[in-house]
Amino acid sequence: MGLHATNYKGLLGWIDARMPSLMTAFRTHMSEYYAPKNFNIWYFFGSFALMVLVIQFVSGILLAMHYKPDSNQAFWSVEFIMREVNGGWFIRYMHSTGASFFFIVVYLHMLRGMLYGSYRKPRELVWIVGCLIFLALMAESFFGYLLPWGQMSFWGAQVIINLFSSIPKIGDVLSTWIRGDFVVGDATLNRFFSLHIIAVPLALLVLVVAHIFALHDVGSNNPDGIEIKDQTDANGRPLDGIPFHPYYTVHDLYGLGFFFLAYCAVLFFAPEMGGVFLEGNNFIPADPFQTPQHIAPLWYFTPYYSILRATTSEFLLWLALGTLFLGVLAYLRVRGWWPRLTVSAVTFVAFVLMTVPQVRLDPKLWGVILMGLSVMVFALLPWIDQSPVKSMRYRPRWHMAVVGVFIVAFVVLGYLGMNPPTPATTLVAQLCAACYFGFFFLMPWWSRMGTFKPVPTRVKFAAH
Amino acid sequence: MRGTSFRWVAAAMGVIWVGVNAQEPRLDEWPSGRATDMAALQSGARTFANYCLNCHGASLMRWNRLGDIGLDEKQIKASLIFGNQRVTDLMTVAMNPHDAKTWFGKAPPDLSVIVRARNTVEHSGTDYIYTLLRGFYRDRSTQTGWNNVVYPNISMPDIFWERQGPREATLTRTEYQDVPASIGKGGPEQRLVQTVSQFDANGVAVVNRTELDHGEPGFAYGFKSADAAAAKAFDAQVADLVAYLNWMSEPTAQTRRRIGVWAIAFLVVFVGVGRWLNAVFWRDVH
Numbered sequence: 011m012g013l014h015a016t017n018y019k020g021l022l023g024w025i026d027a028r029m030p031s032l033m034t035a036f037r038t039h040m041s042e043y044y045a046p047k048n049f050n051i052w053y054f055f056g057s058f059a060l061m062v063l064v065i066q067f068v069s070g071i072l073l074a075m076h077y078k079p080d081s082n083q084a085f086w087s088v089e090f091i092m093r094e095v096n097g098g099w100f101i102r103y104m105h106s107t108g109a110s111f112f113f114i115v116v117y118l119h120m121l122r123g124m125l126y127g128s129y130r131k132p133r134e135l136v137w138i139v140g141c142l143i144f145l146a147l148m149a150e151s152f153f154g155y156l157l158p159w160g161q162m163s164f165w166g167a168q169v170i171i172n173l174f175s176s177i178p179k180i181g182d183v184l185s186t187w188i189r190g191d192f193v194v195g196d197a198t199l200n201r202f203f204s205l206h207i208i209a210v211p212l213a214l215l216v217l218v219v220a221h222i223f224a225l226h227d228v229g230s231n232n233p234d235g236i237e238i239k240d241q242t243d244a245n246g247r248p249l250d251g252i253p254f255h256p257y258y259t260v261h262d263l264y265g266l267g268f269f270f271l272a273y274c275a276v277l278f279f280a281p282e283m284g285g286v287f288l289e290g291n292n293f294i295p296a297d298p299f300q301t302p303q304h305i306a307p308l309w310y311f312t313p314y315y316s317i318l319r320a321t322t323s324e325f326l327l328w329l330a331l332g333t334l335f336l337g338v339l340a341y342l343r344v345r346g347w348w349p350r351l352t353v354s355a356v357t358f359v360a361f362v363l364m365t366v367p368q369v370r371l372d373p374k375l376w377g378v379i380l381m382g383l384s385v386m387v388f389a390l391l392p393w394i395d396q397s398p399v400k401s402m403r404y405r406p407r408w409h410m411a412v413v414g415v416f417i418v419a420f421v422v423l424g425y426l427g428m429n430p431p432t433p434a435t436t437l438v439a440q441l442c443a444a445c446y447f448g449f450f451f452l453m454p455w456w457s458r459m460g461t462f463k464p465v466p467t468r469v470k471f472a473a474h
Numbered sequence: 475m476r477g478t479s480f481r482w483v484a485a486a487m488g489v490i491w492v493g494v495n496a497q498e499p500r501l502d503e504w505p506s507g508r509a510t511d512m513a514a515l516q517s518g519a520r521t522f523a524n525y526c527l528n529c530h531g532a533s534l535m536r537w538n539r540l541g542d543i544g545l546d547e548k549q550i551k552a553s554l555i556f557g558n559q560r561v562t563d564l565m566t567v568a569m570n571p572h573d574a575k576t577w578f579g580k581a582p583p584d585l586s587v588i589v590r591a592r593n594t595v596e597h598s599g600t601d602y603i604y605t606l607l608r609g610f611y612r613d614r615s616t617q618t619g620w621n622n623v624v625y626p627n628i629s630m631p632d633i634f635w636e637r638q639g640p641r642e643a644t645l646t647r648t649e650y651q652d653v654p655a656s657i658g659k660g661g662p663e664q665r666l667v668q669t670v671s672q673f674d675a676n677g678v679a680v681v682n683r684t685e686l687d688h689g690e691p692g693f694a695y696g697f698k699s700a701d702a703a704a705a706k707a708f709d710a711q712v713a714d715l716v717a718y719l720n721w722m723s724e725p726t727a728q729t730r731r732r733i734g735v736w737a738i739a740f741l742v743v744f745v746g747v748g749r750w751l752n753a754v755f756w757r758d759v760h
Contacts, residue, residue, distance in 0.1 A: 099729075100730075100733075271741045271742075274737045279731060279734055282590070285593045286595060
């Protein structure tokens with residue numbers, strides 16, 4: 011017959027006999043995937059992120075039915091959706107609120123990973139793929155933000171694309187190539203539309219699947235940072251694990267209620283979120299002849315934007331000293347002539363490019379480099395975190411304070427990035443940028459210091 | 475201990491905030507109770523059609539959408555539409571944008587979403603427009619003979635001047651300026667200078683400049699009305715107009731909030747059921 015022997019009845023049995031991989035996938039990822047039973051609220055944000063992805067796909071598909079990617083019509087077509095399409099305002103707010111919530115949820119999801127060492131061996135690949143998702147998400151939101159074709163869309167895109175022109179030699183050609191024109195125009199709008207609704211969402215989808223596959227191969231971490239696979243019963247099932255379905259599907263359903271409460275509170279009662287989620291300037295049609303007084307990217311990009319702006323020529327000197335200090339530390343730390351040569355060479359080249367007037371790179375270019383670094387540096391965590399335990403619970407208490415300083419620096423940078431710079435705020439931004447990079451690049455040293463608590467073999471769990 | 479560190483953080487944020495927003499003019503608070511007041515919205519619509527629509531368009535608004543604020547098609551046709559537009563038409567303006575540019579220096583912006591366009595993190599668009607429309611003063615030095623406290627050198631003349639009555643204005647601006655250095659020293663130095671400009675009802679200005687030894691940069695203004703009663707009635711009329719502009723910038727806002735209440739109510743029940751379901755399933759996890 012060639013049919014697969016099945017245990018299922020009815021339609022499911024009919025399908026399973028012909029396509030057993032469907033139920034195999036269900037078992038692998040749901041009913042027989044053993045997740046630690048001690049997940050706390052931090053572990054909701056992964057499923058929230060998946061929910062927002064679905065919201066963005068559905069609302070995006072509906073928006074694309076009415077939106078017109080044409081520089082003469084784009085702005086008006088968005089307002090047409092808001093006013094004349096049945097329920098159009100709801101679809102549009104779903105998408106715009108969803109974009110901001112995506113970043114809120116993803117930032118908290120990343121913070122969870124940092125608190126409990128979820129990126130540590132053997133989950134490095136889960137974390138790397140996650141970082142790629144974060145990059146894709148930033149690209150997706152950057153492309154999408156041009157589409158309403160308001161003043162902020164236009165000038166935001168103009169500023170960000172112009173960053174590429176700070177690259178020596180090829181910069182101007184490159185930024186023209188990205189825009190498809192000498193200024194942001196119809197060509198730019200059309201290609202951003204294509205990238206926003208086809209290319210990047212496809213990449214995101216593939217990456218999300220890879221993220222979940224990679225996670226389910228090694229198993230989830232937990233607030234105690236204990237490998238539950240080390241303690242198994244006679245059947246090889248983790249003693250501290252429970253099947254994801256039904257326990258965590260029900261648990262996440264409950265959590266999603268709270269997510270939707272927050273999401274709907276914004277969507278229905280404050281969709282502009284006081285000008286932070288939807289900026290006032292973006293209700294003015296894009297005008298290439300009138301530069302707004304103050305251009306700021308959306309709130310979720312402002313920490314990195316602040317770092318870009320904070321990189322002035324005075325800051326470069328401090329940066330050079332910091333690089334030198336770090337280079338010396340790293341030199342003393344690594345063993346063998348090859349790594350030491352590499353460390354020396356990298357430090358030397360960076361120091362020269364920051365200080366020697368004849369070859370010094372433009373501070374603006376260093377700003378772009380630092381901004382890129384501030385986004386990508388998360389990917390280094392699995393290797394720069396040298397603490398003997400994973401979870402913050404068993405690390406010295408002052409480690410939490412260090413993470414706290416990082417969070418404060420991140421939030422202050424974000425706040426400053428929304429506002430025009432003044433000499434005083436630039437100084438604050440520079441201090442925060444130093445904390446931001448110090449947190450990461452000094453981690454190989456500080457993460458090993460202090461007295462660590464003994465890690466138990468079984469997870470802490472109080473029955474409900 | 476914790477309280478102290480919190481106070482430090484709050485103080486630091488305060489310093490940053492003040493540093494960011496020193497020079498903004500003070501805005502009057504728009505009486506927001508009018509946002510859902512039908513009489514105010516209808517009166518605002520009348521002012522809008524009679525005054526604003528001569529130069530500004532509202533090209534995202536159909537006339538018959540005014541049904542949402544309680545006006546029927548007959549009323550719209552009889553008392554709001556001038557010319558031969560139909561109630562299903564958009565509120566476009568007859569003025570040629572090229573002419574407009576010649577006359578005013580720039581075409582008057584479309585007002586469909588103007589309130590939302592003027593929203594910022596610091597202030598609401600309604601407060602801004604409420605203050606703007608009541609913030610004109612006579613100024614002989616400008617092309618139109620008018621100037622504005624929140625929008626300096628605005629291209630728009632004060633079209634409501636007859637309703638508001640004549641006013642005198644006092645503007646006090648404190649800022650750092652280059653002043654010639656005292657004898658024996660090099661280039662100009664930065665000093666805090668206070669400029670008080672007093673405009674009479676005909677727009678003739680008396681300007682006084684004084685150098686200050688200490689103080690903060692800032693901007694303040696005040697008006698003196700010749701006809702206080704007219705000015706007060708005018709405030710109410712502008713408040714109604716702003717209510718209308720606010721409504722027009724998002725006609726679905728009321729629906730949105732009404733549905734929102736039901737959505738939240740549903741979610742509260744959803745969370746309750748979710749909590750119960752979660753407890754039932756997790757009972758056997760020890």
